Amino acid sequence: MAASQVHLVRHGEVHNPDGILYGRMPGFHLSELGRSMAQTAADDLVARRRPVAAVIASPLQRTQESASPIATVYGRPIETDARLIEPANHFEGKVMSDALRNPLNWPWLVNPLRPSWGEAYRSIEERMLAAIHAAFDRVERIPVSSGESGAAADLGADAVLVSHQLPIWIAHLSVAGERFAHDPRTRRCSLSSITTFERRGGQLVEVGYADPAFALSDASTDVGAV
Numbered sequence: 001m002a003a004s005q006v007h008l009v010r011h012g013e014v015h016n017p018d019g020i021l022y023g024r025m026p027g028f029h030l031s032e033l034g035r036s037m038a039q040t041a042a043d044d045l046v047a048r049r050r051p052v053a054a055v056i057a058s059p060l061q062r063t064q065e066s067a068s069p070i071a072t073v074y075g076r077p078i079e080t081d082a083r084l085i086e087p088a089n090h091f092e093g094k095v096m097s098d099a100l101r102n103p104l105n106w107p108w109l110v111n112p113l114r115p116s117w118g119e120a121y122r123s124i125e126e127r128m129l130a131a132i133h134a135a136f137d138r139v140e141r142i143p144v145s146s147g148e149s150g151a152a153a154d155l156g157a158d159a160v161l162v163s164h165q166l167p168i169w170i171a172h173l174s175v176a177g178e179r180f181a182h183d184p185r186t187r188r189c190s191l192s193s194i195t196t197f198e199r200r201g202g203q204l205v206e207v208g209y210a211d212p213a214f215a216l217s218d219a220s221t222d223v224g225a226v
Contacts, residue, residue: 012037023092053157
């Protein structure tokens with residue numbers, strides 16, 4: 001069978017009428033549109049006709065809810081891995097356009113290479129790569145049945161990890177060997193997008209990116225992370 005894959009799925013649109021940077025704040029759930037987006041990710045994965053042995057999500061509500069349709073279609077429980085969580089951020093709970101005009105916040109912007117306003121990019125990289133490798137270590141050992149007999153034909157299945165924009169983007173940059181400092185507006189990590197990796201010779205290789213909720217994106221709002 002084909003090599004095992006790990007799919008990093010971003011959550012769908014969040015109900016955020018005040019337009020704040022919600023970060024790790026509790027109580028931020030998917031909007032109606034966000035639930036539709038999450039379903040498009042599940043549908044896209046099913047259409048690939050690959051076995052999925054594990055569905056793992058960040059502990060935050062929006063990722064747990066985004067994982068739900070995926071877990072349902074594959075008949076898997078939603079597991080939780082704190083390493084997939086949104087990074088901590090000084091601007092959490094604020095409207096970014098207002099916060100950036102306040103001189104009291106300017107010292108938090110002095111070092112975009114780290115970045116100075118939140119968790120270091122290297123820290124995000126370490127925990128995300130650890131979570132991805134742990135998922136590979138697990139699913140590559142799982143017997144996968146095929147054919148009418150249901151016999152175990154091969155080892156290896158896929159895992160789906162539901163996370164957040166910046167952690168997924170940092171994983172992408174790390175695997176691609178690119179620098180971490182970037183303009184958040186340039187990230188290729190849309191709501192309910194799917195970034196797929198394989199592990200070859202112990203090294204992660206990005207093998208695909210899909211944006212199944214693209215048709216819904218024009219009606220969406222995406223301002224909750226930086």
